[in-house]
Amino acid sequence: MAQKTYAGVTVDVNEEGYFTDPSQWTIEIAVEIAKEEGIVLTDKHFAIMEFLRNRHNSGEALSIRSINHSGVIDVKTFYQLFPGAPLKKATKIAGIPKPASCV
């Protein structure tokens, strides 16, 4: 298992850089990972990441569709907040595993 240091804290990550222990995540760490991805985090980013973390913690699968049901933002905004591959980027920054769903 690999380790990475963000904001002075060493965390466990897999070979793709995803957290293997979501409890090691902090807001300061998220800001640093986001910087690596070229994203400056706003309140909206944190709101949707909180939704993703909660959903992950309750054992529900993450899908792009679930964003529309989040009540936080719609999918279009999600694509704007995390340009490129939003679900992959958002989960990486939110310190949870990469989604295994095809949708």
Place this chain on the structure above:
Amino acid sequence: MEKLNPVKKVNIICSKGAVEDVYAALIMANGAVMEGIETNVFFTFFGLDAIVKNRMDKLHTAVVGNPALRLPGGLRMPTLLGIIPGMESFTSWMMKGQMEKLDVPPVSEFLDLITAGGGKVYACKMTVDMFKMTMEDFSEHVSGILTVGEFYEHAAGEGSHIIFT
């Protein structure tokens, strides 16, 4: 993961209108959009039903002449059972229910997701002419009606791939 020749663009042609055919195309398309890959979906022949407003969420799956179709429990579904009235509707309803459980949305919502992420949806000109349709018949997510030549122009570029379903 850095790859030498990444897929930069996919151009998916959906030519059939059964539930599974349309979903195969839409899942591939949505998956590409989610990966940040530029995506075009081109609907042609019976695949066109997937973008016709009043048909898109009422697609069926074939219960006759579908040798891979199985009954709950895994037994092969005899073709003769398929001719029972209502069997096609029932099977299609079951299939959609199973997809819904996997968070696969109805076709109209799927097009919403694909276009929200920047994917483009087109109708085939020849089919539109053949079925005597206009843009009015199509979902708001359809960007336009293309000839084959225009489709290839849209598909141009390095790392671009064409997928036919």
